Amino acid sequence: MEPRRTKRNRSRQGRAWSKLATGHTTPTCRFWPHASSNCSPLGLGGHAGLILDACPQASLIGIDRDPAALDVAGERLARFGDRVRLYRAIYHELPEVLEEAGVRKVQGICLDLGLSSLQIDRRERGFAYSVDSPLDMRMDPDSELTAQTIVNTWPAIEISRALRIHGEERFADRIARRIVTAREQEPFTSSARLVSVIADAIPAAARNTGGHPAKRTFQALRIVVNAELESLAGVLPAALAALARGGRLAVLAYHSGEDRMVKRAFATASTDHVPVGVPAVPAGYQAQYSLLTRGAERPDAAEVEANPRAASARLRAIARNQEESR
Secondary structure, eight states: OOOEEOSSOTTOOOOOOOOOOOSOOHHHHHHOTTOSEEEEEOTTSHHHHHHHHHOTTOEEEEEESOHHHHHHHHHHTGGGGGGEEEEEOOGGGHHHHHHHHTOSOEEEEEEEOSOOHHHHHOGGGOOOSSSOOBSOOOSSTTOSOOHHHHHHHSOHHHHHHHHHHHHOOTTHHHHHHHHHHHHHHSOOOBHHHHHHHHHHHSOHHHHTSSSOTTHHHHHHHHHHHTTHHHHHHHHHHHHHHHEEEEEEEEEEEOSHHHHHHHHHHHHHHTSOOSOTTOSSOOTTOSOSEEESSSSOBOOOHHHHHHOGGGTTOEEEEEEEOSSOOO
C-alpha cells in the first residue's frame, strides 16, 4: 500500500500522527459504532485496524509524517484493500489531506498523539534516553531541526524555557546551564553524554524520584524538534470543523501540555455562546458539540499491566450535535 504525499511544502514543522496502539478499545468500539468514513493518525496502524474491524462499512484515511511508520502500517492494513488510503502529512494538514482525498466531512476522527513503538524502539531515531543513540528526535526525517542542533547551539535561556514549558522540568535552569558548559568543552553527538549531564545537574535528593532523570528533558526536546503543540493547536479546530453531524472526535494525549489544549478546545466547542446570567439560550447560540467523556478517561490497572506505555494516556471525546443551531 503506497502512501500518498500531500502537495504542501514538506519543510513545515509539526507533530507526527504516531503512537503505539495503547490497547484502548474505547475509541473504536464506543465512539464509532456506525461510522462510514474515518480519519486517523496512523502510527503503526493499531487503532486504524481496530476501527476497520469494528466498523465493516467504514473507510479510513490514515495520516503520518514518518515514512517508516507508513510502511509498517501499510503492510498491516493491506488486508482492508481500498477501504484504506494513506497520506504522508502532519496532522495540522488535515484540511489539505481531506481536500486531496475528495472528502468534505467524516463521521469519526481519532487523534493518537505522541510517539509510536517504532520510533521509541529504533535506536537510530534518537528518542530513547535508556540507550546511547544519535541526538535526532525527528518524526519526519526530511525536517531540518534536530535535538543535537538545540543542545549545541541554543542559548541557555532558550533551552531552559523549552524544558520548563514542554517538559515541566523544575530544574530547567540548572540543566540548561550544565548543557551549555559541557558543549563548550565538546559538542554533544549522542544521547549518553547528554543523559549524564542532565543527571548530574539534578540534585541527588531528586534524582531518584519522578522516573528517569532525563525523561522530562527528552520530552521537551522532542516536542520542540517536531513543533508538536503548534500542530495540535492547528488540528483541533480543523478536526472539529471536519466532523459531519453526529460525527465524533476522540483524542489520546500522553502529557499534560497536550491534554490541557484538548480540554480547552473541547470546553469551548461544547459551551453555549451567551453571556453569563441569560436565563435561556436563544436560537442560534447553542453549542454545536457535546462532550462524550467526563474529564479525561485513563487506562485501568489491567491495561497498564498489559501495556505499560499506556500508563500516561488520557482519552477525551466530543461529538458534533445532530441538530445544530441556526
